[in-house]
Amino acid sequence: MRALWKHNLLFRSIAMVVVISSLLGLLTMSITAAVTHKRAYETATTRLHQLLDTVESTVQVACFVGDQTLADEVAQGLLSNSEVMEVTIIAGKQRLAHRQRAGTSEAITKPASILRRDIYSPFNTKQVIGSIQLAPHLELIERGIQDEIRFVALQLGWQFIVLVLVMTGTLLLILRPIKAMSDRLHHMDAKAGERLSTPKGHAHTEIGRLVDDVNALAGRLMESLEEERALSLQREMDEKKYHAIFENAESGIFIIDSEGRLSSWNPAFERLLEVPSSKAIEGALHLGALPWNNALRLTELIQEVLRDNIPKTKDLSLHLQDGTRRWLNLVLSPIGVNLLQGVVHDVTELKEAEATAKLLAVTDPLTGLANRHGLEAKLHSLVKEYTLIQSGGYTLMLVDLDEFKRINEGLGRPAGDEVLKVTTTRLSNCVKDNDTVARLSADTFGIILHNVTLGEDADKVASRILQALRQSHFIDGSPIRLHASISIAIFPHDGVDVPTLLRHAELALDNAKASGGDTAVFFDPDLAEVAEQRRHLENDLRLALRNGDFRLYLQPIVDLSYNRLAGAEALIRWQHPIRGLVPPDAFIPIAEQTGLINDIGLWVLDAACAQLAVWEQDNRDLHLSINVSVRQIPDGLPPSALSEALQRYGVSPVRLALEITEGVFLSDIEKALGWLKAVHEIGCRVYLDDFGTGYSSLSYLKRFPVDTLKVDKSFVQDMQIHSSERTLVEAVVAMGRSLGLDVVAEGVEAAHQAQLLREMNCRYAQGYHYSRPVPIENFDIAAERVAALLATPAQ
């Protein structure tokens, strides 16, 4: 019972409800009984008094006259009331009447409960003439009271029962699910996924919510437990992993203090540094005490890391017990106060490979000679050396095989390689043993002649080399003849540092090449000057392109047959900010050499198309020709760019003519032919410019189908009525006609020349006689002037 009270909330609540209700019921009942009792007595007394009131006047009369009969009548009447037990009427000393209920004895009536009332004279309210006594029927009254109390008790009783039932029911409703939850929770294994179940009908009540919350809480608790477990598992695994890494790493891992004392290391470290196992060592092991080749560098490294507090690395070599050397890469990182963590690995192979690579880098694999790096290194060391002793010097010679490219292209690379090998041997034979021969690029060799500072000595060697290289090479049994260009630069006379000396030698080599090869050229300071100017010019050209400093000038071309303006040749001018208008001769060669010609060419194409578009809009039947450099063919001015520009401006291709020179026949003829074909397909016409000054080979003309020939002005200007030039021009015109080509005569400067050309039936003419080249914006004026000139009858 006590245990139930202690542990069972439901029992406790119900017991309390029962006890309190019982106590309250008992209290209420006793109070009710007392009150009822009192009230019943009062009621009975009141009723008897009222009874007396009704008979009082009659009793007065009876007592007044002492009428026993009347008194007895009244007494009997009173006894008819069941509550009256006994009646006595007294007048004076005489008992007028006495009546008692039958079947009762005198003893039942308690004297205290008797009602007594004085009777006054009916005619004198102050005179007492008798009295009446009335004994109530106590038993009856008590019985009524008891009945009433019993009724009240009954009522209270069932109210109490209902109350207890309702309270118990309510408690059961609330407490039972809580008890069930409590019991379930007590035995619940949340880890096994067990959860509280919602009591029936409580899905949406506070209890249901409580259950949900408890379940959610349990769920969250389980989740965090699970996470915690996973985390600790992960930590354990990480620890194991790191331990495994530490133990199995190929790299040596260790920890040292600032003195270099080792406190921990792994097996790889033992292997790499040949130290005994950490377990076998007694006392401290010093990293610095190991057999380093240079222990000082290790001390430095430790100090640097400690000072800068950042990881640092160094390669150190260690003497092994077998006498060999092991290169170790050491990385030290600070990991706390005066503690360093280190990683060490074997880089011996790497170091060896590096050394091999270094050797390779300065050597040409084909010839076994030093390469450019090798030569430069040698030059540097020599410069250092001679600068130190402040006397003596040496000669740098560059040897370049002329037209070597042809061998590679024509006979294949193996043949070229063979030639290079033979050349190497010949060069080596021409110099002293201590001189250096190197191969700088494909067909360029460099030679250092030690202690040669005199030009004539150098020249002798150069002649020897030229001679040697002129010897025929035999490729597949066929003799091939080659020669070389040589440049000579002398240290310190032609340059006191390596780059200058090399540059000057290269300049001289260019010069030798330009003069046709098979020659030796000394460096000339003027060459440097020119080169410098060219570099400036090149920069200016780039700027000009960017700033749009080029101008298009047009020189009218006249149709002699129809005596009208046929079109114009577009000529480029450079509006230099300082030098003013620069003619093409002064910058086109540079542009060609630097490749800037391509950008300039595209600009010209664009400007020309723009002009043609204007003419077409004005319905003017005019052609425009632009100059195309050999360098632009085939990739500098690709046909695609051509058609793109034409389309962009909506210009008919037939109006645009491209003037090329005979130089095109010297370039890659196949590619040039492809280009020409593509241009023709687009619909543009092609003029052959400066005809007569170059190769002017008829066979080329046949292979290279141009549309128009432009006869060079030198022929036209020297044309007299009877001169060879005139004959030549005539021949060209005739030939053109037979090949179906138009002819433009350039450089027409006088009226008689025009006349002669007309007589020759030359179709077109161009020159100062008609108009100088004019700025594009002035062309209309020039055109009018030409028209006026043509209209003059004498012309």
Next chain:
Amino acid sequence: MIIHRQLPALLALLALLATFHAVAEPVVVVNASNGIERLSRDEVINIFLGRYRQFPSGLAALPIDQPADHPLKAQFYQKLVNKDLAEINAYWARLIFSGRTSPPRQATSEMEVVEWLVRNRGAIGYVDHSKVDARLKIVMEFTP
């Protein structure tokens, strides 16, 4: 002077008034030969309302009432016990039943009352004060 001349008239008026007063004033009278001189109010009440029917001397008392409709009767009981006739009749109604006592003799006329009083020595009745003569003796008067 004026008063002297009118004095006889004034006295006459006063006499008239006195006469009138005497009519409305019942007095209790007995036979002159009855030895009794005076009766108290209670003694009168006891005799007339049936309690005792004898004089203090022991002589049987024979009460008589004025005729029922005579105003003197109502006046008498009113003065004696402050009750009207209806109440008096109700009182007698209760007693008549038991037969223990009876109400006073009921006269049919004023004359009969006087005759009754004169003829019986123990008779007792009430008359107007003015009707009292030598044959009758006043034993009680109602003080106003």
